[in-house]
Amino acid sequence: MKRGTIWSDSPEVDVFLFVLPVLFVPVPYFISVNEGVGVLLFAAVIKFAFDLPHLASSWTRTVFDPSFRKDHPYQIFLALPLILVGTFFLGAKGRLDFLIAGLFYLAIPHGFLQVANLLACYRRQAEEKDSRQAAAETASLLLFPTSFLLQRLSGPLSKEILGIEIPYEWAAPWMAQAVFAMAGISLLTACSFEFRRVRAKGVVNLSKWMFFASVVLGYWLLSKIPSLELATLGYLAWHATQYLALTYRINRKRFFDLKRESPLLGSLFRPNHWGFFGLALLFHGLLVYLAMAALPRFTPELPQARLVWAVAVLYALSFCHFFLDVTLLLSPRYALVRPQERPAAPFAVRAA
Numbered sequence: 001m002k003r004g005t006i007w008s009d010s011p012e013v014d015v016f017l018f019v020l021p022v023l024f025v026p027v028p029y030f031i032s033v034n035e036g037v038g039v040l041l042f043a044a045v046i047k048f049a050f051d052l053p054h055l056a057s058s059w060t061r062t063v064f065d066p067s068f069r070k071d072h073p074y075q076i077f078l079a080l081p082l083i084l085v086g087t088f089f090l091g092a093k094g095r096l097d098f099l100i101a102g103l104f105y106l107a108i109p110h111g112f113l114q115v116a117n118l119l120a121c122y123r124r125q126a127e128e129k130d131s132r133q134a135a136a137e138t139a140s141l142l143l144f145p146t147s148f149l150l151q152r153l154s155g156p157l158s159k160e161i162l163g164i165e166i167p168y169e170w171a172a173p174w175m176a177q178a179v180f181a182m183a184g185i186s187l188l189t190a191c192s193f194e195f196r197r198v199r200a201k202g203v204v205n206l207s208k209w210m211f212f213a214s215v216v217l218g219y220w221l222l223s224k225i226p227s228l229e230l231a232t233l234g235y236l237a238w239h240a241t242q243y244l245a246l247t248y249r250i251n252r253k254r255f256f257d258l259k260r261e262s263p264l265l266g267s268l269f270r271p272n273h274w275g276f277f278g279l280a281l282l283f284h285g286l287l288v289y290l291a292m293a294a295l296p297r298f299t300p301e302l303p304q305a306r307l308v309w310a311v312a313v314l315y316a317l318s319f320c321h322f323f324l325d326v327t328l329l330l331s332p333r334y335a336l337v338r339p340q341e342r343p344a345a346p347f348a349v350r351a352a
Helices: 011-024 027-034 036-060 066-071 073-092 096-125 131-154 173-201 206-224 228-253 255-261 263-268 275-298 305-330
Strands: 203-205 348-350
Touching (some): 027 228, 036 228, 066 073, 073 096, 073 275, 096 131, 096 203, 096 206, 096 305, 131 206, 203 206, 206 228, 275 305
16 A cells, blocks of 8 residues: 555645645745846746636536536536626626625635645544544644734735725624634644644654644745735646645545546546646636727727636636535545555654
């Protein structure tokens, strides 16, 4: 049995795909200190090389997956049209402030759901069955980032994206301190359970704790970057890289099922084939182009209509992505690790 995770051929690849992407978080800020144009170039690279393929990768497990469509018809054929109509209505009214605030506030719990799910995968791989330890680890993993974000929203740092201020009046400094204290208590509780488990089994699951540390570090960095726009860009690079690698490897593992259920998806994810990335860019690029070309005709009075509609289309796709992922990551049928696929704990070392 391989020592790697279900997503990778080796522990080194797993660390490269799920731990080290946290280093993307401060990159936009460091670039902006030296050269403003570099930020625009970085933003373009992240949007087209990571963000759009990361959105497309979620479609491959939801909208374009025959099994998912059969199991969740209401989400596909009722909820998604409502999300699109609502987003386009706000776009037609020129309310980018609503769209940007919605994206910011929904992206954070969306990221929380992903990292909590990945942490659960590491526990399942090591066959850690203590529900109390699992609850304490998950609570601390989510409470630490929450405290950092509350600190940012209540502090003197910038609250603007694209020149539009994100509302933050509800966040008081004491809230961040209280949540941080709860996170510390949860972590101490988790560590006590981990110590007892290590004494009983003699194995430390370093992969789980490396991932845990990278998540806490990433959200701490996000709370310290002066510009919210640069912080959001770094967060997008981190999350999209992680999500894209995760979903791509899941689809590669289920290649034969995809080939049988959907020949198109099967052809995109066959070994040594990278057509998925090209098709993702082409598909989303075409949507944005059509939006910029056709939709401004219906809102001639809207300032910068082409830009507004391009943003509205991209945000509508992101909102659909957020919604579908809730079903995808919480449904047992689409769990990232199934019982028959549990490999040995990655990066496991013997305790002294």
